[in-house]
Amino acid sequence: MSSEEKYEVTYFPHGRRDFFPTGTTAMAAAEKLGVDISTVCGGKGTCGKCKVRIDEGYETLGPIKPGETKHLTKDMIEQHYRLACLIKVKNAPLKIYVPDISRVGKQRLQTEGLEVPVTPKPMVRKYFVKLPVPTLHDMRADEERILDALGDQYGLDRNRLRIDYDEIVKKYLPIKLREANWEVTAVVWGDKVMAVEAGNTSDRCYGFACDIGSTKLAGFLMDLNHGKVVAVGSRMNPQIPMGEDVLSRISFTLFGGEEAQDKLQKAVVGGINEIIDECCEKAGVKTDEIYEMTYVGNVAMQMFFLKYWPKHVAYSPYPPVVRRGVYVPTTRLGLKGHPHSNAYYLPVFGGFVGADQLACIMATQMLERDEITMDLDIGTNTEIAVGNKDLVTCDSCASGPAFEGMEIKYGIRASTGAIEKVTIDPSSLELHYRTIEDAPAVGICGSALIDIPAELLKSGLIDNKGKFVEKMTKETNRLRKSKEGMWEYVIAWSQESATGIDIPITQGDLRELQKAKAAMHTGAELMLKYRGLTEKDLDKFWLAGAFGNYIDPENARTIGMYPELPTEKYVFVGNAAGTGARMALISTEMREYAEEISRKVVYYELAVAKEFQDEYAKSNYIPHQDFNKYPLTKDLLYRLGRIDEKNKWIYPE
Numbered sequence: 147m148s149s150e151e152k153y154e155v156t157y158f159p160h161g162r163r164d165f166f167p168t169g170t171t172a173m174a175a176a177e178k179l180g181v182d183i184s185t186v187c188g189g190k191g192t193c194g195k196c197k198v199r200i201d202e203g204y205e206t207l208g209p210i211k212p213g214e215t216k217h218l219t220k221d222m223i224e225q226h227y228r229l230a231c232l233i234k235v236k237n238a239p240l241k242i243y244v245p246d247i248s249r250v251g252k253q254r255l256q257t258e259g260l261e262v263p264v265t266p267k268p269m270v271r272k273y274f275v276k277l278p279v280p281t282l283h284d285m286r287a288d289e290e291r292i293l294d295a296l297g298d299q300y301g302l303d304r305n306r307l308r309i310d311y312d313e314i315v316k317k318y319l320p321i322k323l324r325e326a327n328w329e330v331t332a333v334v335w336g337d338k339v340m341a342v343e344a345g346n347t348s349d350r351c352y353g354f355a356c357d358i359g360s361t362k363l364a365g366f367l368m369d370l371n372h373g374k375v376v377a378v379g380s381r382m383n384p385q386i387p388m389g390e391d392v393l394s395r396i397s398f399t400l401f402g403g404e405e406a407q408d409k410l411q412k413a414v415v416g417g418i419n420e421i422i423d424e425c426c427e428k429a430g431v432k433t434d435e436i437y438e439m440t441y442v443g444n445v446a447m448q449m450f451f452l453k454y455w456p457k458h459v460a461y462s463p464y465p466p467v468v469r470r471g472v473y474v475p476t477t478r479l480g481l482k483g484h485p486h487s488n489a490y491y492l493p494v495f496g497g498f499v500g501a502d503q504l505a506c507i508m509a510t511q512m513l514e515r516d517e518i519t520m521d522l523d524i525g526t527n528t529e530i531a532v533g534n535k536d537l538v539t540c541d542s543c544a545s546g547p548a549f550e551g552m553e554i555k556y557g558i559r560a561s562t563g564a565i566e567k568v569t570i571d572p573s574s575l576e577l578h579y580r581t582i583e584d585a586p587a588v589g590i591c592g593s594a595l596i597d598i599p600a601e602l603l604k605s606g607l608i609d610n611k612g613k614f615v616e617k618m619t620k621e622t623n624r625l626r627k628s629k630e631g632m633w634e635y636v637i638a639w640s641q642e643s644a645t646g647i648d649i650p651i652t653q654g655d656l657r658e659l660q661k662a663k664a665a666m667h668t669g670a671e672l673m674l675k676y677r678g679l680t681e682k683d684l685d686k687f688w689l690a691g692a693f694g695n696y697i698d699p700e701n702a703r704t705i706g707m708y709p710e711l712p713t714e715k716y717v718f719v720g721n722a723a724g725t726g727a728r729m730a731l732i733s734t735e736m737r738e739y740a741e742e743i744s745r746k747v748v749y750y751e752l753a754v755a756k757e758f759q760d761e762y763a764k765s766n767y768i769p770h771q772d773f774n775k776y777p778l779t780k781d782l783l784y785r786l787g788r789i790d791e792k793n794k795w796i797y798p799e
């Protein structure tokens with residue numbers, strides 16, 4: 147195509163620009179230019195997250211499409227906002243402004259998790275050996291010389307040992323031995339000498355553990371000799387532009403075939419390699435000093451990473467392709483590290499319950515305990531496990547991305563300017579909020595999305611069906627009808643926000659939040675029911691996941707997201723999946739334990755449970771239909787005049 151047929155597209159505030167042919171979508175141009183624009187639907191025009199303002203070339207774009215009117219308010223349309231995935235370059239240059247709300251931005255990513263003491267017993271060990279020089283009286287082969295020395299000097303099983311073929315051929319083993327004056331370090335992985343290094347390098351032996359989340363990646367560079375973390379890094383999962391949740395990424399693959407599958411795999415590996423580089427730089431380690439890696443993630447992440455065809459896990463009965471732990475050479479996956487290193491992906495359970503949940507069970511040691519505990523790993527897909535040493539059962543529920551700020555009109559991830567905490571004074575109905583880094587408000591993130599319905603409920607601004615109580619408009623101007631005719635409650639006024647527009651929570655948003663919390667509650671409730679247990683039987687409630695630590699547990703309990711337990715039973719364990727990945731990296735015993743967990747833990751598929759719909763319908767109420775189960779909330783609601791003395795909800799007149 148000639149340059150005359152291309153038109154300049156410039157993105158602000160990034161200032162990135164290039165020429166694109168007519169027909170290129172604004173989203174595709176952004177992707178090429180490395181401009182991050184939020185997406186949930188992978189560019190299908192259904193999520194509304196890619197709002198951009200057209201500062202030049204607006205008139206060339208044609209009329210607003212029906213998909214856009216659903217997501218753009220009248221004000222936005224007047225200000226020339228469009229959806230980046232639905233507009234195309236058309237015979238003219240474009241100047242496009244990406245507002246804060248549509249930027250992926252710098253995220254607050256949690257990498258810390260439980261610290262569980264594990265005695266290092268890694269799969270990779272280094273042994274320094276001084277080899278006898280060959281003579282006419284000692285004509286052993288180079289290979290035998292090394293293997294004998296490992297047997298004689300370190301008691302390794304001589305008969306099982308062998309040397310990696312590539313190490314002998316491609317790394318010129320005979321030359322290396324002689325140049326090193328027969329003093330070398332053998333790097334042994336299991337029964338294989340994976341590398342032979344000149345001199346004594348035995349104090350430099352590293353591994354890398356990684357939690358592949360649908361939203362974020364967390365990586366840990368570890369000293370395998372001492373079992374210590376030497377550097378930590380994290381990134382947003384670069385697969386996000388291809389779909390913000392696992393189902394959109396699966397459909398992206400099914401739609402785009404092998405090419406899309408390749409794109410997803412390369413994206414995640416690219417992100418991991420960046421973390422490896424960052425960790426190595428921080429710790430002064432060379433990437434080829436990483437001799438082994440461990441990975442955890444849900445079943446879809448396993449499939450994308452290992453390039454398993456993911457179609458069938460999306461359909462009942464949701465079978466994974468491989469359940470056991472898998473070893474793959476890192477070079478086959480495109481990962482940095484020693485060229486002969488291996489990656490071990492921990493076992494998965496089934497459905498969408500994967501190695502991340504297994505790693506949580508390892509980290510919390512649920513299967514070792516007498517007491518009954520439950521863990522909840524909150525994410526787009528929330529995984530739940532309950533039990534003790536006799537039996538642990540697990541399930542997962544599609545809680546959706548609402549608490550990650552998606553499907554919420556002004557929802558954003560936890561990044562600078564995100565409203566993260568909201569309180570409403572029930573007597574004055576005055577609202578206070580806090581943003582991340584105290585920056586002007588950009589949108590609302592997960593922790594505040596739990597506070598808001600709880601605070602609205604406690605203040606009598608919504609009823610237990612999650613509906614705004616319209617008569618309250620007399621008492622606060624924050625409750626109003628939008629131009630589109632939908633009830634909403636203003637959290638931040640335009641003069642306080644970074645975007646210059648009001649940031650409300652809408653009736654539609656509350657519905658999404660109700661659905662998400664109802665899914666989690668249903669998952670936890672059914673898991674208890676199947677086991678003949680109630681909340682009272684739980685001695686501990688482990689809360690894992692990136693945003694678990696930021697949630698106000700009282701508010702989460704008020705909206706019925708968590709089981710009704712005294713708050714002292716809640717234990718925040720942060721990135722427990724990362725903890726499990728590290729445990730498996732530094733200890734082969736932990737790896738065997740992981741395989742044992744995958745055999746012992748019983749997986750339930752909630753989608754087939756006949757009680758699911760009934761339980762889910764009840765869980766949609768705030769906090770729940772059955773108030774008697776929630777004495778603390780009941781007292782509070784009674785005090786606020788929301789229920790009568792018989793626990794019946796008082797509906798507004």
Ligand code: FES
Nearest residue numbers: 191193194196231
């Ligand atoms: Fe454009 Fe979803 S609507 S990415």
